[in-house]
Amino acid sequence: MSERTGLAGEAEELDAADPLAAVRGEFVLDDVTYLDGNSLGALPAHVPGRVEDVVRRQWGELRIRSWDESGWWTAPERIGDRIAPLVGAAAGQVVVGDSTSVNVFKALVAAVRMAQEDGAAGADGRGSGGGGSGSGAGAVRDEILVDATTFPTDGYIADSAARLTGCTLRPVLPAEVPSALADRGERTAAVLLNHVDYRTGRLHDLPALTAAVHAAGAYAVWDLCHSAGALPVGLDEHGVDLAVGCTYKYLNGGPGSPAYLYVRRDLQHRFDSPLPGWNSHAEPFGMRPDYAPAAGAVRGRVGTPDILSLLALEAALDVWDGAGVSVAAVRAKSLALTDFFLRCVGAYVPGGRAESLTPAAHAERGSQVALRCDGAGDVMKRLIERGVVGDYRPPDVLRFGFTPLYVGFADVERAARVLAETLTG
Amino acid sequence: MSERTGLAGEAEELDAADPLAAVRGEFVLDDVTYLDGNSLGALPAHVPGRVEDVVRRQWGELRIRSWDESGWWTAPERIGDRIAPLVGAAAGQVVVGDSTSVNVFKALVAAVRMAQEDGAAGADGRGSGGGGSGSGAGAVRDEILVDATTFPTDGYIADSAARLTGCTLRPVLPAEVPSALADRGERTAAVLLNHVDYRTGRLHDLPALTAAVHAAGAYAVWDLCHSAGALPVGLDEHGVDLAVGCTYKYLNGGPGSPAYLYVRRDLQHRFDSPLPGWNSHAEPFGMRPDYAPAAGAVRGRVGTPDILSLLALEAALDVWDGAGVSVAAVRAKSLALTDFFLRCVGAYVPGGRAESLTPAAHAERGSQVALRCDGAGDVMKRLIERGVVGDYRPPDVLRFGFTPLYVGFADVERAARVLAETLTG
The missing domain is CATH 3.90.1150.10 (Aspartate Aminotransferase, domain 1)
Incomplete structure (x- = not known):
């Protein structure tokens, strides 16, 4: 043979x-051998029927009533709770909506704000859930570290977040993050890392790197685009602060299906979004001129969610119930x-x-x-x-x-x- | 009788x-009398079939090839060009994607940056297409005016844009914008206004207000959510700088269908987005670590577009070809x-x-x-x-x-x- x-x-x-x-x-x-599901997941066979129901019945017949009756309004947090177990998160910490890029922006700006608030408080304000020892308490945290080998959009958005928050962006190879933090971690506000490198497929050590970030008193933001749905992430277990990911790769949500944002429960009350749209308001239909953020993961929402793409994703997630x-x-x-x-x-x-x-x-x-x-x-x-x-x-x-x-x-x-x-x- | x-x-x-x-x-x-199309437009009868084709054939059969072969990649600007004539814009100035809230953020931050750049240049840098006489050349422009009766999300997002750019937000009734500008217009960077008030249905005077904003040397950002598809807007004719709008009201794009952003052609090379995602890169598939913005309306894109919602909108716009x-x-x-x-x-x-x-x-x-x-x-x-x-x-x-x-x-x-x-x- x-x-x-x-x-x-x-x-x-x-x-x-x-x-x-x-x-x-x-x-x-x-008969194609499809090895591009890390770019666009294949179509689950039951999704077209579900999408057709959303379009013909929910939109076409119920119209505006579907915001309540078809559960459109709560879809971002409901679908977030479907994704949560796949990334090792308890319910109430993941919300779906917007693109990965937009969620990187929310997460990084919010992380910098928390780090700077900790510094202003002159103490380790990260709360009991934080892994950091607060070594840099009181220091000015004005640096964002970003994976130098990142998928480009994360770097571009991190640069924008740094510019808008008065920080400096410092690209660092993931393996060198611990030494970079040892060097001047007291200046570090946030670290943006990829769980899996989009180009090489290398899996980075999320538990160890998160611990190193925490030891420096900074916040860890993880991009899970190339890991969620393919391997265990363990967000809660490893004390990750914030995370984002797309849903059209290993989660098979469809082309451009909305991304998600994880905010660890004990940080949610401090999550200060740079995109405080009306969907994240404590009372969105109160139509109040002043912003008051909702509690929980909902605080990560922005504007009206794209229902067709969202509900296609929701249907696609049924595969995980098998x-x-x-x-x-x-x-x-x-x-x-x-x-x-x-x-x-x-x-x-x-x-x-x-x-x-x-x-x-x-x-x-x-x-x-x-x-x-x-x-x-x-x-x-x-x-x-x-x-x-x-x-x-x-x-x-x-x-x-x-x-x-x-x-x-x-x-x-x-x-x-x-x-x-x-x-x- | x-x-x-x-x-x-x-x-x-x-x-x-x-x-x-x-x-x-x-x-x-x-048999319902549906008078809520200003919240969610009714379903055009041909849309379900088009969505089914997008799901079953484009996603299900062509999969990743559809980014090219089904025109997914260029959908944001192609559909923008379908909306353009409905708001009085020549082609190449409108791009579709993200929510209205996110687009308000892009437009306002970009407008403030242009105004501050004008000031730093010590001259009227608004270009020949600008309506302003540059009365405030050289002044520090650190104020954003916002319609005090606005749909709340615009106010929340304007507040965030002001905070991140070091500006003050000043709520003003639309009718009082001219006097507010006469008062201290040399400090005004940008003015965010609604074409039609979401609550009262009042239509504001876009030509006169835009002219007043320009006379003060500031930039006019218009929210067209409640006017586009219902009445003439005349963006080009009236020299509007930037505009945003949703597509699920009078444009019948479906629940949460993506919003659009208009950037006047002669300002596009100065449009400095706070959300520079990889989709707005001059060479998105070059995967370069450094950001270089694309030319034209594409510069307003951010992350991967939500194709299902986008292409449902594209189908819905066919009604206007009748x-x-x-x-x-x-x-x-x-x-x-x-x-x-x-x-x-x-x-x-x-x-x-x-x-x-x-x-x-x-x-x-x-x-x-x-x-x-x-x-x-x-x-x-x-x-x-x-x-x-x-x-x-x-x-x-x-x-x-x-x-x-x-x-x-x-x-x-x-x-x-x-x-x-x-x-x-």
């Missing part, structure tokens, strides 16, 4: 033994898929033609594999023509995302095989 | 002669509807039971009628039970919105009749 036949056979066995294999049937998929579907099960399969892909690539692709940028250690790996290769943009075009859909990130990276809910081991073997044929053909 | 029979008969004649009467057939309506449908025709019918409603109320409702807050003069009237009456909240509940849907705004206002595309004169007569019966029953 050749190596090729061996891996194909092994894929068959792995698929047969996969406890999540049946979930694939809940998605609309064809028997045996859990973040733990997804993570186990994700690691098995990426392990198997790395093995298949190693076996099929001639040495030196594609180098993995994704860490071999499980503790450092998200749910994607990034391969550096010459002419990556052109290679990806040819892969897509042959039915293997990943994506390309400049200058030389092929990205393959593995959504365990619908990607199987045969997909993995096929992708590696077609890649090898493309590179050697 | 009784007065009642007379008005009902007149309604029938008016409907028979209405050039827009046939457009009603393009909407999903039942034969005979124009802003001028809509405005003519709107005034005829509100005139007729005021006449019917005058004829049916006993004197003193409901007082109109909406100006009698056409030049001062939007497309709604607001009636002040005792127990308005309870009265509206009873109207809705009887199939006449308007809404209630505290403390004592009944609002009736007239969307000329689907409201007829028989609806108007019925609403006034049921109101009279409710008030006297």
Whole structure:
């Protein structure tokens, strides 16, 4: 038996033994091997019917009554509570709405304000839930640290948040955050980090980095775009202060579905939003000229939520209610898929033609594999023509995302095989 | 013939002669008299099919390819160009996305920055398209004026914009804006006004107020939520600097459909967004760590657009392509509807039971009628039970919105009749 036949056979066995294999049937998929769910998740098969009901009945027939009767008004916090368990948060701390960029802005400005308020109070005002020892009590906190390898929008928005709050932005590699904080952490107000690097798929150490931020008396803001729905996050367990994430990747919410914001419960009364729209008012229909913020996660809302996109997302989240579907099960399969892909690539692709940028250690790996290769943009075009859909990130990276809910081991073997044929053909 | 029979008969004649009467057939309506289109527009009948195609085919089958192949990526500016003619703007100046609140924030912060830049330049830097004479050249512009009767979110967001840019917020009645500017206009950076008052339906004098703002060397930001799609706005003609508006009222885009931002062409190169997300980058897929803003209206984009809501809006705008449908025709019918409603109320409702807050003069009237009456909240509940849907705004206002595309004169007569019966029953 050749190596090729061996891996194909092994894929068959792995698929047969996969406890999540049946979930694939809940998605609309064809004969394409879809490894771009880390950019846009596939369509859950029951979503079109739900969207049709929202449009035809809720909007078309009930019209304005649906704000109450169809639960439109409370959708941002209700759907937030559906996402909460997927990121390790108790209910009441996640609200859905706006884009990831807008939520990064809310979170960072609010974090800086809390840090500066702590300083003005001359004491560790972070509250009992904070992990920091308040080493910098009384200092002027006027620096924001941002992951130097971040998805660009986080950096652009962090720069704007810094400019508007009188802070300096300091890009730092995630691994160097502890030493940067040791250097002048008493000046640090907030640190914005990515849980998983969008380009390399590297998983950063959220518990340790959050602890380091807290030890410096600063606030940790995590971007979960490339981790939520693919691996355990543990926001509550690790004492994360604020977090944001998108819902159209591993949560399959649909193109441009709204993002979410997590504000840890004991910080919510101090969450001072730079976007205090009427939806976050304590009494939104009081139409009062003065702003009074609502209690709880609702304080993170801004304007009227985009109901069609929101309710498509709500429907998509039903997939997580299925028997045996859990973040733990997804993570186990994700690691098995990426392990198997790395093995298949190693076996099929001639040495030196594609180098993995994704860490071999499980503790450092998200749910994607990034391969550096010459002419990556052109290679990806040819892969897509042959039915293997990943994506390309400049200058030389092929990205393959593995959504365990619908990607199987045969997909993995096929992708590696077609890649090898493309590179050697 | 009784007065009642007379008005009902007149309604029938008016409907028979209405050039827009046939457009009603393009909407999903039942036997309810729907006078709440100024809160949520009715569903255009062709929208569900279009949304289904977006979900099933574009998302479900093409998946990630739709960003290019289905035109998702360019939707914000493409749909902006569909809205532009409805607000009197040439193409390339309107972009769709985010909520009205978020767009108010972008516009106001950008306006303050331009005003302060003008001051720093020590000359009238507003450019040839600006209406202002630059009387305050070199002065510190650190005040934002806001309509004191504004829909609350604009005031909350203006307060946040003022706080983040080191300005003071000064609430002023629209009628008093000219005298406020005469008082200390050299300090004014930006003025945020509503074209139509959400509560009373009063139409403000956009040309004269914009000219007054320009004469003071400040920037005019207009909120068009209650005027766009109901009456002519004339953004280009009147030299408005920046404008925002929602799309779910008279534009029938659906619940929470995204808002839009207008930036006058000659100001676009100076538009310095406080929310510089990756979608507004000159080269968004370059994934560069440094921000470089795109040219044109695209500079107003932020994060990934919510495609489902956006494309439902795009479909809804097709109604405006119909034969005979124009802003001028809509405005003519709107005034005829509100005139007729005021006449019917005058004829049916006993004197003193409901007082109109909406100006009698056409030049001062939007497309709604607001009636002040005792127990308005309870009265509206009873109207809705009887199939006449308007809404209630505290403390004592009944609002009736007239969307000329689907409201007829028989609806108007019925609403006034049921109101009279409710008030006297």
